[in-house]
Amino acid sequence: QSGLITLDPGFKNTGSTKSAITFLDGEKGILRYRGYNIEDLAAKSNFLEVSYLLIYGELPTQEQYDQFKQEITYHTLVHEDIKKMLDGFPSVAHPMGVLSSLICSLTAFYPTSLDPNRTEEEIKMSIVRLMAKMPTFAAWAYKNKMGHPVNYPDNKLDYCSNFLHMMFALPSEQYEVDPVIAKALDQLLILHADHEQNCSTSTVRIVGSSQASIYASISAGINALWGPLHGGANQSVIEMLEAIKADGGDTKRYLDKAKDKNDPFRLMGFGHRVYKNFDPRAKIIKKAADDVLNKLGVNDPVLDIAKELEEAALNDQYFVDRKLYPNVDFYSGIIYRALGIPTDMFTVMFALGRLPGWIAQWKEMRENNEPIGRPRQVYTGANERSYTSMNDR
Ligand code: SDX
Numbered sequence: 001q002s003g004l005i006t007l008d009p010g011f012k013n014t015g016s017t018k019s020a021i022t023f024l025d026g027e028k029g030i031l032r033y034r035g036y037n038i039e040d041l042a043a044k045s046n047f048l049e050v051s052y053l054l055i056y057g058e059l060p061t062q063e064q065y066d067q068f069k070q071e072i073t074y075h076t077l078v079h080e081d082i083k084k085m086l087d088g089f090p091s092v093a094h095p096m097g098v099l100s101s102l103i104c105s106l107t108a109f110y111p112t113s114l115d116p117n118r119t120e121e122e123i124k125m126s127i128v129r130l131m132a133k134m135p136t137f138a139a140w141a142y143k144n145k146m147g148h149p150v151n152y153p154d155n156k157l158d159y160c161s162n163f164l165h166m167m168f169a170l171p172s173e174q175y176e177v178d179p180v181i182a183k184a185l186d187q188l189l190i191l192h193a194d195h196e197q198n199c200s201t202s203t204v205r206i207v208g209s210s211q212a213s214i215y216a217s218i219s220a221g222i223n224a225l226w227g228p229l230h231g232g233a234n235q236s237v238i239e240m241l242e243a244i245k246a247d248g249g250d251t252k253r254y255l256d257k258a259k260d261k262n263d264p265f266r267l268m269g270f271g272h273r274v275y276k277n278f279d280p281r282a283k284i285i286k287k288a289a290d291d292v293l294n295k296l297g298v299n300d301p302v303l304d305i306a307k308e309l310e311e312a313a314l315n316d317q318y319f320v321d322r323k324l325y326p327n328v329d330f331y332s333g334i335i336y337r338a339l340g341i342p343t344d345m346f347t348v349m350f351a352l353g354r355l356p357g358w359i360a361q362w363k364e365m366r367e368n369n370e371p372i373g374r375p376r377q378v379y380t381g382a383n384e385r386s387y388t389s390m391n392d393r
Pocket of ligand 1: 010194195197198199228229230231233258259265266267268269270271272273274322324327328329
């Protein structure tokens with residue numbers, strides 16, 4: 001091997017790029033989008049404004065915001081040929097698989113010429129189309145699973161209300177969006193909007209580095225997010241809490257399982273590659289869980305189990321030694337459930353939130369003309385040897 005190869009499985013100590021989008025401080029539990037603290041944005045902003053900030057680098061003026069919102073609103077409709085594609089998916093298809101397929105199909109309808117010749121307008125329109133059509137596809141993936149007819153977007157509704165309406169409206173009955181639910185969802189999407197070079201974002205960047213279309217890059221990111229160690233954790237957390245509840249609420253038994261090296265069970269929603277202190281998003285979501293469940297009059301026993309589990313883990317040497325704290329996925333599922341979102345749609349909700357971050361990171365990578373991602377390896381296989389015919393093996 002010419003030159004020295006530094007082996008770094010999982011890139012634990014590798015910086016893959018330079019980025020001006022999101023700042024994390026794992027020791028202090030700091031998360032900032034373009035310099036603004038997540039606590040500030042979650043309390044005062046809204047998801048479309050935060051999306052604009054992440055993608056274009058500055059908070060929008062009223063005129064910029066209105067135009068961004070208007071363009072997204074008027075691109076939520078989807079080509080009928082893509083709706084016909086939906087009929088091809090069996091109802092057993094996981095919504096994440098349907099979502100990544102539908103997003104990737106946009107490449108056929110909006111062919112993106114190779115990047116160097118892409119005009120600003122073309123890049124802007126691909127951003128608008130992704131922001132506009134992702135909620136439509138997400139809701140349709142759910143309808144496909146339910147075997148219900150899809151709902152078309154309603155341009156009179158705001159971003160989150162339109163999504164909820166497409167998710168839950170049925171031909172047989174009127175569905176009125178509850179503003180408390182729409183607002184809670186908007187805040188959750190802000191909290192998931194970007195997180196520097198996590199697994200799915202690194203996937204979006206490396207696929208985009210081959211000059212694949214932005215749609216194919218985002219589709220790859222959706223699939224990376226699906227894994228239970230990443231965005232799929234929010235679904236695994238609820239399944240874990242339900243199992244503990246069914247097991248009589250014996251949180252200690254599950255803590256012991258999580259510490260047992262011979263037991264593959266992990267405490268889902270705990271631990272983080274970067275945060276070696278509290279995940280600031282988990283703090284906000286934990287408080288929001290209490291607020292939203294109180295406002296909606298929902299009493300969910302798994303919330304109590306979650307708090308008991310957190311309390312026990314934070315006082316357990318194994319978790320303290322490894323600096324394992326609740327992460328963004330530990331409480332988010334409890335809110336999604338209170339909002340009426342079904343468990344197998346939790347990771348779709350994460351994808352909906354992370355979309356502007358993926359877009360911003362893809363755009364930055366293309367604007368910086370970053371080279372194609374192609375790491376090396378340390379070879380540990382067989383030395384040179386000659387082919388042997390079947391009779392001699
Ligand atoms: C997200 O990167 C991001 O920013 C991701 C994310 C984002 O916004 O994009 O923040 C979103 O993906 C949050 C993480 C969701 N995943 C989970 O909740 C799954 C459970 N967590 C773990 O699998 C784990 O903590 C990871 C995947 C989150 C981090 O894995 P690392 O950094 O590779 O850490 P590790 O597996 O090397 O663990 C270090 C030690 C090990 O013990 P030892 O070998 O040192 O004895 O801690 C242990 C692990 O066994 N450990 C756990 C644990 N997490 C780590 N033990 C029990 N339960 C856990 N949850």
